[in-house]
Amino acid sequence: MTTRARGIRSGPPPDERSGIPGGARPDRPTSARVLRPGWFPRSVHRPRERFLSRNAPSLVLAVLLSASAVLQVLTYPGRFDRDPPMMGPQENVRFELAQQWVRSGEPSRVLDVPAGLPADLVPAFTPRDAALQNGSVVPKDFPYAVGSTALLAAVDPRLALASSALYGLALLAVAAALAGRLGGRWSGVAAAAVLGSAAAFTAGTSGPLNTGAAVALAVVAGTLLLLPRTDERPPGGTGPWSGISRGRDVLSGICFGIGIGFHHDVAVLVAGLAAPMVLAPGGWWARAARVACGTLIALLPVAAYYTWLFGSPWTTGYAVGAQALGNPHDDYFALFTLNAGLLWKHLGYYVLRPEVGLVLACALAATTWARRPETRRLAIGLLLGGIPYLVFMGARPLYGVDGFTVGASFLRYSLPVVTLLICLGAAMLGTGPPLRRRVVAAALVISALIGVDLQVQSPGGLVDVHRQVVTNTSVRDAVLRATEPDAVVVTARGDKVLWPHRRTITAAYLVREPSEALRYGSSLYDVVPTPARLAEAVAELAHAGLRVYVLADALPPYVGGLDVELRLAGVRREPTAVPSLFLITVGSRSHS
Numbered sequence: 001m002t003t004r005a006r007g008i009r010s011g012p013p014p015d016e017r018s019g020i021p022g023g024a025r026p027d028r029p030t031s032a033r034v035l036r037p038g039w040f041p042r043s044v045h046r047p048r049e050r051f052l053s054r055n056a057p058s059l060v061l062a063v064l065l066s067a068s069a070v071l072q073v074l075t076y077p078g079r080f081d082r083d084p085p086m087m088g089p090q091e092n093v094r095f096e097l098a099q100q101w102v103r104s105g106e107p108s109r110v111l112d113v114p115a116g117l118p119a120d121l122v123p124a125f126t127p128r129d130a131a132l133q134n135g136s137v138v139p140k141d142f143p144y145a146v147g148s149t150a151l152l153a154a155v156d157p158r159l160a161l162a163s164s165a166l167y168g169l170a171l172l173a174v175a176a177a178l179a180g181r182l183g184g185r186w187s188g189v190a191a192a193a194v195l196g197s198a199a200a201f202t203a204g205t206s207g208p209l210n211t212g213a214a215v216a217l218a219v220v221a222g223t224l225l226l227l228p229r230t231d232e233r234p235p236g237g238t239g240p241w242s243g244i245s246r247g248r249d250v251l252s253g254i255c256f257g258i259g260i261g262f263h264h265d266v267a268v269l270v271a272g273l274a275a276p277m278v279l280a281p282g283g284w285w286a287r288a289a290r291v292a293c294g295t296l297i298a299l300l301p302v303a304a305y306y307t308w309l310f311g312s313p314w315t316t317g318y319a320v321g322a323q324a325l326g327n328p329h330d331d332y333f334a335l336f337t338l339n340a341g342l343l344w345k346h347l348g349y350y351v352l353r354p355e356v357g358l359v360l361a362c363a364l365a366a367t368t369w370a371r372r373p374e375t376r377r378l379a380i381g382l383l384l385g386g387i388p389y390l391v392f393m394g395a396r397p398l399y400g401v402d403g404f405t406v407g408a409s410f411l412r413y414s415l416p417v418v419t420l421l422i423c424l425g426a427a428m429l430g431t432g433p434p435l436r437r438r439v440v441a442a443a444l445v446i447s448a449l450i451g452v453d454l455q456v457q458s459p460g461g462l463v464d465v466h467r468q469v470v471t472n473t474s475v476r477d478a479v480l481r482a483t484e485p486d487a488v489v490v491t492a493r494g495d496k497v498l499w500p501h502r503r504t505i506t507a508a509y510l511v512r513e514p515s516e517a518l519r520y521g522s523s524l525y526d527v528v529p530t531p532a533r534l535a536e537a538v539a540e541l542a543h544a545g546l547r548v549y550v551l552a553d554a555l556p557p558y559v560g561g562l563d564v565e566l567r568l569a570g571v572r573r574e575p576t577a578v579p580s581l582f583l584i585t586v587g588s589r590s591h592s
Helices: 045-072 087-102 144-156 157-161 163-183 183-195 197-204 214-225 246-262 264-278 284-310 317-325 327-333 342-350 354-369 373-394 409-413 415-430 434-457 462-482 531-543 559-568
Strands: 130-133 136-139 488-491 503-506 518-520 527-529 547-552 571-575 581-586
Touching: 045 163, 045 183, 045 571, 087 136, 087 327, 130 317, 136 284, 136 317, 136 342, 136 434, 136 503, 144 163, 144 246, 144 284, 144 409, 144 527, 163 183, 163 197, 163 373, 163 415, 163 503, 183 197, 183 415, 183 434, 197 214, 197 409, 197 434, 214 264, 214 409, 214 415, 246 284, 264 284, 264 373, 284 317, 342 373, 342 409, 354 415, 354 434, 354 488, 373 415, 373 527, 409 415, 415 434, 434 462, 434 559, 462 547, 462 581, 488 518, 488 531, 488 559, 503 581, 527 531, 531 547, 531 559, 531 571, 531 581
Parallel strands: 488 503, 488 547
Antiparallel strands: 130 136, 518 527, 547 581, 571 581
């Protein structure tokens, strides 16, 4: 039998690398694809190339998260110092009382007030964003904000000081997961990139103990748990979401409850956001019950905290703080006191902006052309919850209402809404014709570039945060060197870096009635006492034998009038080694 009869080709043995017989002529003409240089048959595996192509979105996301972490460290020098400078009074009070909770078992600190002072001066020694109860400073902050800081500080205070960066990184990752579920893995990468450049993200992560990102993280995680994956949905994309486990519904409610425990006002957003997703056809009442049960589970520690610290589950630290301050500030602490003028200011500075408009347009496009019903339900939830929430927060006297700043409180509070809008817009990158996807990609890129420009040039951006930290550190160190350990420092906003190292008096708390206030802005602490009231207060302290200093931020606009009032009260203002710090000394009382 011949070789051909046995079915064996003649010629050299096959090439082991390619599997093609070495010298045999093919029965059919050789394909041009085979003859193209660099071509390998399908049977050849290229693990490295396949790994990169399959994991490219994850690798890019990892690079984005790493870059965000590096920026957090570089823009906040001294973050992990034993006593780092704080960006706001809320962080300062939270850190001090959380450490006190770890040391003594209770988040309170005895108010250091000299004996024999008039009763109307005692509450003024309370640092901002703290409350006064039975002679002790207690948190005005929300329970989970204080509790999470205490838990981290119990492990290591430096871990607590990294909390805002950790919350921010987790938020980027969860936002990428949500956008990826709606539009694909590259949609998730795009969402993380745009969110990381957004002003709201910086507002929610600047400072060591900022919990703005924690609130957004809880809300976005709860939303992600309510949305099914593609393989969990019933055939055809309609009908009940039977693929979602009961445990995930409960976990979603727990996430929402944690967000409310970090900031109670976000309950307005959660109520509207969850309703369309929970009330989908088919077993909606059972899903609603499970989500509500999870929310109540997360809120039980909140009620226990308030009962333990203030005696009632319905008494918050903000209510205790308002009670201690008196009538002039009631409107600023009232929960349902809304101001339409402040709302329009917030909308003009922070909503009617090009980068926000581009994200809104992308989100609207995703809602209009969405293939998945979950996308539309998420959009409806944002309408039902996001609009009332932004109105509720924007109509209040928050920091940043009088001019644009990346560190504005309104931006920090709006971070959950901004994150969900970006996820909706980025979802369009994975659906629709190529031209539509290119337009959406261009809009998101422009929005991100505008955000980067704001970080570099605008007040409160990353560059400005670095400058503020350096300045605050310099001022704090200079004032501590120039003052005695038992000195009293009157300041409008300096307590965030001086308390508890010095006894501080908040200038706004010296106001007993509206006629004693000089307001230079719309937020609560944009007020200083009149020259007569300030002179009266510091004179009482000086005549009591205390070393009294006044920082320049507490001075009224017309300093000459203050000097006249000081002479009438028998004291005078003298310069110190720190240009912005003045010593109040006792002199002869003027009768002119």
